[in-house]
Amino acid sequence: MQICTTLSELQKVLTLVKQKGQTVGFVPTMGALHEGHLSLYRRCQQECDVVVASIFVNPIQFTNAEDLQKYPRTEAQDLELLEGVGCDIAFLPSVTEMYPQASTLKISFGELESVLEGKYRPGHFSGVGVVVAKLFHMVQPDVAYFGQKDLQQFLIIQQMVDQLSFPVKLVCCDISRDHDGLALSSRNVRIPAELRNQAAFIYQSLQEVSKQMPLSHEQLLKCIAPYYAPNTDLELEYFEAVDAQTLLPVHEDNLGHPIALCVAAHLGGVRLIDNKIVQK
Ligand code: AMP
Numbered sequence: 001m002q003i004c005t006t007l008s009e010l011q012k013v014l015t016l017v018k019q020k021g022q023t024v025g026f027v028p029t030m031g032a033l034h035e036g037h038l039s040l041y042r043r044c045q046q047e048c049d050v051v052v053a054s055i056f057v058n059p060i061q062f063t064n065a066e067d068l069q070k071y072p073r074t075e076a077q078d079l080e081l082l083e084g085v086g087c088d089i090a091f092l093p094s095v096t097e098m099y100p101q102a103s104t105l106k107i108s109f110g111e112l113e114s115v116l117e118g119k120y121r122p123g124h125f126s127g128v129g130v131v132v133a134k135l136f137h138m139v140q141p142d143v144a145y146f147g148q149k150d151l152q153q154f155l156i157i158q159q160m161v162d163q164l165s166f167p168v169k170l171v172c173c174d175i176s177r178d179h180d181g182l183a184l185s186s187r188n189v190r191i192p193a194e195l196r197n198q199a200a201f202i203y204q205s206l207q208e209v210s211k212q213m214p215l216s217h218e219q220l221l222k223c224i225a226p227y228y229a230p231n232t233d234l235e236l237e238y239f240e241a242v243d244a245q246t247l248l249p250v251h252e253d254n255l256g257h258p259i260a261l262c263v264a265a266h267l268g269g270v271r272l273i274d275n276k277i278v279q280k
Pocket residue numbers: 028029030031036037039040145146147148149150173174175176177183184185186
């Protein structure tokens with residue numbers, strides 16, 4: 001595996017790859033790699049000649065300075081894991097390499113960013129859009145892999161790729177879960193041990209609602225009540241059933257489309273998100 005920390009190193013390596021006519025698969029992450037990330041790399045490895053990973057904790061997508069500062073950084077372990085899944089090129093740029101000048105560019109995603117995560121994390125998706133656009137220019141992948149775990153992020157990147165004509169195919173990969181259903185996340189290590197068993201309630205609530213669909217919003221809130229405060233330590237931020245393509249509320253026009261059940265909740269100071277797509 002070749003490790004590059006500067007854009008010029010990366011471009012040198014990629015020029016050779018392109019000369020050979022090999023297909024480039026790309027998996028961008030913020031590191032602290034877990035099995036969920038590795039499932040993306042495995043899929044990429046199966047489908048592309050060359051696997052490129054980027055690890056970069058992108059400061060401009062954080063809306064909370066403490067969250068950025070506390071974000072786990074496990075570079076040595078990440079590099080070992082990348083070797084293990086057959087990654088060919090790892091790109092680990094510094095903040096100044098990625099942003100030689102302060103980033104002032106803003107990208108607006110219209111309605112798609114006004115809902116769910118966008119409501120609670122203003123500016124987050126603009127920061128994601130800017131960094132992914134930069135990485136796509138740098139890596140020029142044929143295919144890029146993202147997780148359904150961040151469904152809204154995937155749809156926003158798809159919108160950007162379509163509207164700015166990036167020549168890349170996007171693949172949305174299934175959510176990898178812990179033995180009890182908790183969606184794997186780099187943040188899970190920060191869940192206090194004594195509360196960890198309650199984290200499973202998030203997936204349980206998604207399962208329960210998916211069995212009962214279709215439900216009105218009031219019925220949905222009743223259905224999930226036993227899983228969240230005041231019965232438990234899980235504090236619900238939102239739980240919504242939306243059109244899985246537009247993330248807008250389900251109504252007569254989009255009846256018959258797949259529905260995404262999307263949830264965000266806090267447990268012991270850690271913000272957790274999850275979702276499930278149901279065909280109803
Ligand atoms: P992150 O490093 O958290 O920005 O995530 C990098 C990529 O891994 C994103 O496309 C995520 O959606 C994806 N990802 C994170 N957690 C999981 C998971 N549990 N299962 C599948 N993909 C995931």
